[in-house]
Structure formats: C-alpha cells, structure tokens
Amino acid sequence: MRLLFDQFMKKCEDGSWIHLPSYNYTLFQRSQDISAFIHAYLPTASKLINEEKLLQAKIFTRNFEDGLGFEYVMFYNDVEKRVVCVFEGGPYLQGMPGCLHGGAIATMIDATVGTSAMIAEGIVMTANLNINFKRPVPLCSVVLINSQLDKIEGRKLFISCNVQSVDEKTLYTEATSLFIKLDPEKQV
Numbered sequence: 001m002r003l004l005f006d007q008f009m010k011k012c013e014d015g016s017w018i019h020l021p022s023y024n025y026t027l028f029q030r031s032q033d034i035s036a037f038i039h040a041y042l043p044t045a046s047k048l049i050n051e052e053k054l055l056q057a058k059i060f061t062r063n064f065e066d067g068l069g070f071e072y073v074m075f076y077n078d079v080e081k082r083v084v085c086v087f088e089g090g091p092y093l094q095g096m097p098g099c100l101h102g103g104a105i106a107t108m109i110d111a112t113v114g115t116s117a118m119i120a121e122g123i124v125m126t127a128n129l130n131i132n133f134k135r136p137v138p139l140c141s142v143v144l145i146n147s148q149l150d151k152i153e154g155r156k157l158f159i160s161c162n163v164q165s166v167d168e169k170t171l172y173t174e175a176t177s178l179f180i181k182l183d184p185e186k187q188v
C-alpha cells in the first residue's frame, strides 16, 4: 500500500495526478451543512431523518479502526478523467472465508466512481451500479480500483470501473455506473 502510495505521489509531482484528500475528509464538514444539503436536495427524505442522530453522521467507509476496514487513498487524473483508488480491505470486511465481502467491494467501487462523478459535476447520486464479480478478492490484499468517466449526457454521468490486482495480472471485478446530478428543483 505504502509503495503504491509513494509511486502515485511521485506521479503527482508534475501535476498530472492529484492526491485526493480522504481521511476524515467529508463533503460536509459540519452537521448544519448536512442538514442544509438534505433540505435542499432531498426534501422528501428529510421528513424521515432523525436530526439528532444526524449529528453522529460519518462517511460509511470511515467507521473502522485503522487497518480493520476500508483502507484507501484516491488519486485523480484530470486529462484522462480517471480516479484510481488504492484499496486494502481489512479483516472486518470478510464475506466468504478469506475473501472480501462483495458489499465491501461494491462500497469502494461506489466511492471511487462517486468521487469521479462529484469531481465532474458536484452534487450527484448513484442511480445504477452494475457489478460483475469475476474472481474473489483475497481478504487484506491491496487492489487497484480504476474508474473512467466515459460520458456525460445532460445530468447523467456514465462511469466504468474495474478492480485489479496490484500487478494488474488479475481482474477481480468489472462495473458500470450511472450517476445523476441532483436538480434542486426536483423533489427527490
């Protein structure tokens, strides 16, 4: 993980790649930002949300002690419209014995393609995520999640993604996704 991090940080030196802030990075640093977002974009859902519990909100992937859950770092290439995530799924993310849980893989795919969509168009939500699980991901192994912004049609963003071994010899997962840029005028 460290070796890959250093390799990508070197690629950032000429500005072609950008290291995206991730640890404790949230799109909304304060609870009032979260509340404002929900009331602006998700008025229907806002009626069902417990505002008090909202104060405890955290990004799902940042809820485990270091090394036990989602360990990841993301890098962005603006020319290629790519986000690459270096990810290690910790022991608390086990599905079948010795394998990373499919939901944990889906979470990190969603976070990676979602970051790509947010960089491109701001406030978005996942409308569709199709995942083909080709091979099991060994638990606690480091993988590369490569996402590619394929096209934007109006409010629709089409982003593809694959999950590979670090030596890029094993293709674990392939995915396509559709993100929608939220329209404050629409009652979602």
Ligand SMILES: CCCCCCCCCCCCCC(=O)SCCNC(=O)CCNC(=O)[C@H](O)C(C)(C)COP(=O)(O)OP(=O)(O)OC[C@H]1O[C@@H](n2cnc3c(N)ncnc32)[C@H](O)[C@@H]1OP(=O)(O)O
Residues within 6 Å of the ligand: 025, 026, 027, 059, 110, 111, 112, 114, 115, 118, 119, 124, 125, 126, 127, 128, 154, 155, 156, 178, 180, 181, 182, 183, 186, 188
């Ligand atoms: C900067 C970096 C920050 C990083 C921060 C860390 C976070 C990391 C990132 C974490 C990221 C986590 C992200 C998450 O996990 S988001 C959580 C999971 N997603 C949701 O909960 C979303 C639930 N769905 C909705 O709210 C609405 O359906 C949305 C908002 C998506 C669209 O409702 P809206 O009323 O606005 O739009 P529309 O219905 O008129 O549709 C518009 C167009 O889209 C087409 N369409 C719609 N759905 C589908 C579909 N399923 N397949 C194919 N097509 C579909 C539709 O036909 C139409 O096309 P057209 O007729 O115009 O041609």
